[in-house]
Amino acid sequence: MSQTRRKFINTLLGIGSLGSLGAIFYPVLSYLVPPKIAEAKVKSLKIGTVENFSPDSSKIVKFGRKPAIIVRTEDGEFRALEATCTNLDCIVQYKKDTKQIFCACHNGIYDLHGRNISGPPPRPLGEFQVNIINDEIVITQPG
Amino acid sequence: MIKKVYNKIEEWLDSRYDLSPVKEFIAHKKVPVHRHSLWYYLGGITLFLFIIQVLSGILLLLYYKPGEDSAYESIRFIITEVKFGWLVRSIHSWSANLMVLFAFVHMFSVFFSRAFKNPRELTWISGFILLVLAMGFGFSGYLLPWDELAFFATKVGTDIVGVVPVVGETLKVILRGGEDVTGATLSRFFGIHVAILPAITTVLLVLHLLFVQRQGMHEPKEFTELPEDKKKYIPFFPDFALKDLLFWLIVFNILLFLAVYFPWELGPKADPLSSAPSGIKPEWYFMFMFQTLKLLPAHILFLEGELVGVLGFGLVGLLWMLYPFLPFSRSEKKLQITTIIGVLAILFIVVMTIIGYLE
Numbered sequence: 001m002s003q004t005r006r007k008f009i010n011t012l013l014g015i016g017s018l019g020s021l022g023a024i025f026y027p028v029l030s031y032l033v034p035p036k037i038a039e040a041k042v043k044s045l046k047i048g049t050v051e052n053f054s055p056d057s058s059k060i061v062k063f064g065r066k067p068a069i070i071v072r073t074e075d076g077e078f079r080a081l082e083a084t085c086t087n088l089d090c091i092v093q094y095k096k097d098t099k100q101i102f103c104a105c106h107n108g109i110y111d112l113h114g115r116n117i118s119g120p121p122p123r124p125l126g127e128f129q130v131n132i133i134n135d136e137i138v139i140t141q142p143g
Numbered sequence: 144m145i146k147k148v149y150n151k152i153e154e155w156l157d158s159r160y161d162l163s164p165v166k167e168f169i170a171h172k173k174v175p176v177h178r179h180s181l182w183y184y185l186g187g188i189t190l191f192l193f194i195i196q197v198l199s200g201i202l203l204l205l206y207y208k209p210g211e212d213s214a215y216e217s218i219r220f221i222i223t224e225v226k227f228g229w230l231v232r233s234i235h236s237w238s239a240n241l242m243v244l245f246a247f248v249h250m251f252s253v254f255f256s257r258a259f260k261n262p263r264e265l266t267w268i269s270g271f272i273l274l275v276l277a278m279g280f281g282f283s284g285y286l287l288p289w290d291e292l293a294f295f296a297t298k299v300g301t302d303i304v305g306v307v308p309v310v311g312e313t314l315k316v317i318l319r320g321g322e323d324v325t326g327a328t329l330s331r332f333f334g335i336h337v338a339i340l341p342a343i344t345t346v347l348l349v350l351h352l353l354f355v356q357r358q359g360m361h362e363p364k365e366f367t368e369l370p371e372d373k374k375k376y377i378p379f380f381p382d383f384a385l386k387d388l389l390f391w392l393i394v395f396n397i398l399l400f401l402a403v404y405f406p407w408e409l410g411p412k413a414d415p416l417s418s419a420p421s422g423i424k425p426e427w428y429f430m431f432m433f434q435t436l437k438l439l440p441a442h443i444l445f446l447e448g449e450l451v452g453v454l455g456f457g458l459v460g461l462l463w464m465l466y467p468f469l470p471f472s473r474s475e476k477k478l479q480i481t482t483i484i485g486v487l488a489i490l491f492i493v494v495m496t497i498i499g500y501l502e
């Protein structure tokens with residue numbers, strides 16, 4: 001009798017302890033994951049007028065929460081690419097001497113359409129659509 | 144006079160708490176003397192540097208303000224306005240590096256002298272965890288000044304976590320406090336650096352030291368094989384303790400020399416909207432791992448190269464930690480496998496580090 005009673009109480013204690021552990025760890029672990037910050041989804045962005053950019057130059061702007069790199073090529077064309085390197089998250093730059101996009105962290109190289117051409121980057125950079133409306137440059141997320 | 148006061152205090156305590164076990168322990172603790180005795184001081188030096196870290200860290204805390212708009216500015220303030228602020232910061236940074244260095248050397252000396260063997264397995268394991276924690280201190284502390292180099296190095300370092308399958312992305316978000324390295328990351332790293340790591344480290348350090356005290360110093364094989372009358376010991380107290388003190392003073396002087404003549408620098412402030420500068424490098428003690436990841440091909444079989452690297456280092460770290468339990472670690476042959484593994488490990492670390500800095 002007392003044996004089954006002991007067993008019963010031990011089981012009860014075991015289940016109770018497991019339950020308490022769960023009641024502690026589940027909220028704590030959930031707490032560690034930061035909540036997603038609700039943010040108006042940016043579809044397109046005005047980044048200034050054509051005159052603001054001289055040929056063969058670049059600028060980094062904030063598109064939503066991510067940086068984007070705007071390049072005006074030598075012949076005056078505009079290109080806009082995601083500026084976050086697909087290798088390990090550094091921010092890329094426009095190289096005037098080679099006319100390429102370059103990442104200084106591990107020497108990753110992309111062409112001006114964002115295609116990864118050498119170095120560690122495994123994927124291309126996303127390319128934005130660039131429209132010029134009344135001299136004002138608007139970049140739009142593709143798709 | 145001092146002696147009298149000291150005796151009074153001792154009597155007072157003794158009559159209340161019975162200090163005889165402690166006195167007994169101190170009186171009988173002895174340290175073997177032999178060709179390799181010098182290595183016995185390395186753990187103590189690491190301990191000394193840890194104490195310096197705690198003290199200089201507390202001083203920095205008086206002025207440091209975490210936050211995207213205040214961290215960099217507060218460090219500026221410490222090194223330009225606060226009297227001797229530059230020195231405190233410089234000591235904290237230099238001592239951090241020396242501590243990791245001495246922990247590494249201590250670990251390898253223990254490895255080569257086979258001090259990890261039965262019965263000291265848990266000393267080895269707790270020591271390895273202490274080394275990992277020391278590296279965690281380094282990684283989290285590196286970001287706190289919020290300068291350009293630190294910002295990008297942290298971006299790269301935390302992004303690597305993302306390659307781990309299934310849990311990688313979540314781990315990365317937890318570590319960063321969001322998708323990207325932002326002020327939220329800084330808050331987290333600050334908490335990790337000044338609260339979480341010190342707490343865990345203190346517990347492990349106490350365990351590590353208790354294990355060592357309980358078992359006494361490891362005696363190398365050539366020493367145990369000596370006839371009893373040839374074995375030389377010195378008492379721990381005061382002989383060994385004074386020698387310890389001497390080494391601490393020497394290291395303290397080296398530390399001061401480095402901190403004064405090579406004050407720790409502060410780069411330009413981090414700007415999340417600027418291109419990464421060249422010369423982004425992890426701290427030197429991460430370099431060998433980082434360089435290995437870089438040298439791995441993009442794909443190994445059907446897996447991403449980086450994934451193979453990260454999992455590989457995880458596995459090797461685990462095996463290294465459990466080394467005393469691996470069957471061949473007990474081998475008694477002349478050219479022991481332990482020596483070979485140790486030499487290979489050091490060669491690998493040194494070569495990879497050098498390649499990393501040459502690039």
Ligand code: HEM
Binds near residue numbers: 258259272274348
């Ligand atoms: C924060 C870092 C560390 C501190 C403060 C520390 C401190 C100490 C101290 C004071 C001693 C006694 C004196 C000595 O043998 O040098 C010791 C011994 C020892 N430590 Fe550490 N240690 C650290 C890291 C490590 C690491 C990374 C390992 C190896 C993975 C390790 C393994 C050992 C072992 C096996 C002993 C016993 C040595 C013997 O009995 O001869 N320790 N440690």
Ligand code: FES
Binds near residue numbers: 087104
């Ligand atoms: S982060 Fe760009 S090449 Fe590595």
